Amino acid sequence: MMPKKLIISDSAGVCFGVEKAVTTAEEVLNENSNKNVKSFGPLIHNPQVVDILQKKGLSVVDEIKKNERGTIIIRAHGIPNYQEKDLEESEINVIDMTCPIVKKLQFAVKYLSDNDYFVIIVGNNKHPEVIGAKSYAKNESVMVIKDKNELNVEQIPGNKIGIVAQTTIPKELFWDVVDIFKLVTNLNIKAIDTLCDDINNKQIESKEIAKDVDIMFVIGGKNSSNTKEIADICKNVNKNTYQIETFKEIKDLNMNLRNKVVGITAGASTPPWLIKQTIDGVLHGG
Numbered sequence: 095m096m097p098k099k100l101i102i103s104d105s106a107g108v109c110f111g112v113e114k115a116v117t118t119a120e121e122v123l124n125e126n127s128n129k130n131v132k133s134f135g136p137l138i139h140n141p142q143v144v145d146i147l148q149k150k151g152l153s154v155v156d157e158i159k160k161n162e163r164g165t166i167i168i169r170a171h172g173i174p175n176y177q178e179k180d181l182e183e184s185e186i187n188v189i190d191m192t193c194p195i196v197k198k199l200q201f202a203v204k205y206l207s208d209n210d211y212f213v214i215i216v217g218n219n220k221h222p223e224v225i226g227a228k229s230y231a232k233n234e235s236v237m238v239i240k241d242k243n244e245l246n247v248e249q250i251p252g253n254k255i256g257i258v259a260q261t262t263i264p265k266e267l268f269w270d271v272v273d274i275f276k277l278v279t280n281l282n283i284k285a286i287d288t289l290c291d292d293i294n295n296k297q298i299e300s301k302e303i304a305k306d307v308d309i310m311f312v313i314g315g316k317n318s319s320n321t322k323e324i325a326d327i328c329k330n331v332n333k334n335t336y337q338i339e340t341f342k343e344i345k346d347l348n349m350n351l352r353n354k355v356v357g358i359t360a361g362a363s364t365p366p367w368l369i370k371q372t373i374d375g376v377l378h379g380g
């Protein structure tokens with residue numbers, strides 16, 4: 095099953111935001127013998143890592159009850175400001191692991207809304223990061239659109255428009271929306287680039303590799319938005335692209351990799367040991 099050549103993306107795997115959240119959770123779990131440690135939503139979008147943390151005692155919750163005790167870790171994607179307020183008012187010890195780049199997005203939404211801009215967030219309405227960021231806008235002064243095709247300029251109230259992006263979307267999705275507004279006269283537009291450079295590098299590099307290989311594997315949680323984006327970008331240039339969580343899925347596909355050029359990349363929440371397992375599996379058959 096040995097491939098002819100294996101090309102591994104340099105930028106594959108965990109970003110600093112995910113690494114900090116996971117190592118902090120491990121430290122907190124080691125220090126807390128009573129194991130009363132929770133995370134608000136899955137700490138990161140990688141089921142294998144969350145599973146290991148849960149075995150070490152982490153429980154994943156999506157609401158905080160009054161008089162709750164112990165320690166809660168806020169996930170890398172952040173949470174809405176009203177939930178942060180609930181946490182401040184509770185007795186629980188809070189460790190905020192919201193990634194600084196996600197914080198920048200939250201502050202950008204707040205800044206724009208406080209200065210009376212109607213805020214457009216380009217991203218996925220259902221993603222926790224976007225739900226969190228949206229909460230920083232004043233009532234009814236924010237809209238989430240997936241891309242320029244969902245934009246109807248005539249429906250946007252007022253003439254002050256602020257535009258930001260979910261941190262992990264491809265750059266052009268954000269700038270395409272900004273460009274549409276630039277064509278409309280009499281608008282006061284403020285675009286704040288809230289995109290994550292780490293993800294942008296992964297997207298560019300993965301696309302370049304996918305163009306040159308027979309088969310492309312993108313490792314990462316099926317619930318990971320950034321992994322899915324990378325897989326979609328690769329699929330656009332190479333239809334033999336597969337998003338997988340573990341090497342077992344490659345095995346189950348029962349592919350013949352002999353004499354094939356294989357590319358491997360991974361999302362920002364994929365740990366190094368999962369990447370290594372996949373590489374070893376592809377090279378030696380698992």
Ligand code: SF4
Pocket residue numbers: 109110111112170193194195196261262290291292293320362
């Ligand atoms: S992908 Fe970027 S924005 Fe998301 S946690 Fe990692 S560094 Fe932060």
